[in-house]
Amino acid sequence: MVSRRLEIRNSPPPGHLPERRETHPFRLAPSELQIPMPPEEDYNSQSALRCTGRSGAKMAAGEEEGLAAEPEQEPAAEEPRSFKDLGVTDVLCEACDQLGWKVPTKIQIEAIPVALQGRDIIGLAETGSGKTGAFALPILQALLEVPQRLFALVLTPTRELAFQISEQFEALGSSIGVQSTVIVGGIDTMSQSLALAKKPxxxxxxxxxxxxxxxxxKGFNLRALKFLVMDEADRILNMDFETEVDKILKVIPRDRKTFLFSATMTKKVQKLQRAALKNPVKCAVSSKYQTVEKLQQYYIFIPSKFKDSYLVYILNELAGNSFMIFCSTCNNTQRTALLLRNLGFTAIPLHGQMSQNKRLGSLNKFKAKARSILLATDVASRGLDIPHVDVVINFDIPTHSKDYIHRVGRTARAGRSGKSITFVTQYDVELFQRIEHLIGKKLPAFPMQEEEVMMLAERVAEAQRFARMELREQGEKKRSRNDDDDTEEAIGVRNKVAGGKKKKRKAF
Structure with missing residues (x-):
């Protein structure tokens, strides 16, 4: 294994450097290039009305898509200042205080009173808005009133989000003895079966x-289920889990309460809403495809071959912050992490080709601030609650414009400020224009000193060579041992191979 590490030192030349446009290799900004753009799909749903009522509001039956109509508003009432004002019981209010939740967020103000009335909910809110508390508190309050095992099911698109939601449930319900279990891929099914047998x-x-x-x-069913939550529903459907969701809906009671939370109201989500919810109330606290107000968004227009040098320059310029860097592939995520480590940065990767234990280890190190740079694929772009992210860098521009919203939403969460910087190469201009069209604004260029960037090129090139060598060594080890693939398909293949070998030995 290559162990050499390189050091990067900031050594800006004295004197005033030329203006950015005089030294930048690309003379035109992406927004100035004329590229025809086909119309984006309109995901705006006119079938759901926004819920703005409080706990005592009277809801009339809706005419469209089976949704509740918006009640006529009385003169503006005083904004709820605590969870007790929303109708949350004292024991759960104390749990909120212990977690540092002093004031409910907008989505919690909208959703909790409606949920406590026993209504189905469609929740649309910007990332980092406290959606987990919006559905966890009503479920726990109902569980207090009618204690029962296998009371609620929460479906999520990713394993990391599932573990995070479990932590929130157990923290909020610690004083009342709530038990939860996480059922995700990459973990032994036998241990999960034993956990399910205990009926959490x-x-x-x-x-x-x-x-x-x-x-x-054997013996596991959800016939007595009272609550179903689909968190990040749009992403669940985009990951082609429609068949699995249909199977789940067929085996759970129809008289359950259902909460559907999504960042966007796509056509697939509308279809799921019609199939799974009964006369739901829509609780929305943000407009379509909106970024957070306190987020400062920038772009850098550069040749693709200099991306690594520009990345190192930005990390030095903004030293002292915590970074999430998004790459498009697992291989590029791993390569870039090795590159930055060779340059002395505390960087760790997070992607789908890592084992479950390694993924959780990387996430926990970053959450604990033991590492300041997390490089990730879109597996980390949604749902994860990491409050201290200062800067998001789109090292590879997202292919789907909506993913940009979710990526940059990792920073500027819960009222904090943050920065996002998107790398735009000569191959990404149309994708970048789609992003600007989606969010409805032109992004400013991030101020750069190109001469300083070029001074880093030689050191970065040497680090690139070491990173490629290490990546090659890791690939050879993985091919020889292939124990790092935690996908269900790979685990099944290995089990079949191992079982076949055992049978052959026994027969012989």
């Missing part, structure tokens, strides 16, 4: 692994 109050699961247990785990 809340199950947090990814759809694929839950269906596996519903079909194959």
């Amino acid at each position: 109050h809340v199950i947090i699961a990814t759809p694929g692994r839950l269906v596996d247990h519903l079909e194959n785990t």
Whole structure:
């Protein structure tokens, strides 16, 4: 394994450097290039009305898509200042205080009173707005009133989000003895079967692994389920879990309460809403495809071959902050992490080709501030609650414009400020224009000193060579041992191979 590490020192030349446009390799900004843009799909739903009522508001039956109509508003009432004002019981209010939740967020103000009335909910809110508390508190309050095992099911698109939601449930319900279990891929099914046999109050699961247990785990069923939550519903459907969701809906009671939370109201989400919810109330606190107000968004227009040098320059210029850097592929995520480590940065990767334990380890190190730079694929772009991210860098521009919203939403959360910087190469101009069109604003260029960037090129090139060598060594080890692939398909293949070998030895 290559162990050499390089050091980067800031040594700006004295005197005033030329203006950016005189030294930049690209003379035109992306917004100045004329590229025809086909119309984006209109995901705006006219079938749901915004819920702005309080707990005592009277809801009339809606005419469109089975949604509740918006009640006529009385003169503006005083804004709720505490969870007790929303109708949350004292024991749960104390739990909120212990977690530092002093004042409810906008989505919690909108959703909790409606949920406590026993209504189905469609929740649309910007990232980092406290959606987990918006559905966890009503579920726990209902559980206090009617204690029951296998009381609630929460479906999530990713494993990391599932573990995070489980932590929130157990923290909020610690004083009342709430038990939850996480059912996701990459973990031994036998241990999960034993956990399900104990009948926890809340199950947090990814759809694929839950269906596996519903079909194959003896004695496990959800016939008594009272609450179903689909968090990040648009992403669940975009990951082609529609078949699994349909199977789950067929085996759970129809008289349940259903909460559907999504960042966007896509056509797939509308279809799911019609199939799974009964006369729901829409609780929305943000407009379509909106970024956070306190987020400062920038772009850098550069040749693709200099991306690594510009990345190192930015990390030096903004030293002392915590960074999330998004890459498009697992391989590029790993390569860039190795590159930055060779340059002395405390960088760790997070991507789908890592084992579950390594992924959780990387996430926990970053959350604990033991590492200041997290490089990730879009597996970390949504749902994860990491409050101290200062800067998001789109090292590879997202292919889908909506993913930009979710990526930059990792910073400037819960009222904090933050920065996002998007790298735009000669191949990314149309994608960048789509992003600007989606968010409805032209982004400013990030101020750069190109001469300083070019001074780093030689050191960065040497670090690139070391990173490629290390990546090659890791690939050879993985091919020889192949124990790092935690996908359900790979685990199944390995188990079949191991089982076949055992049978052959026994027969011989």
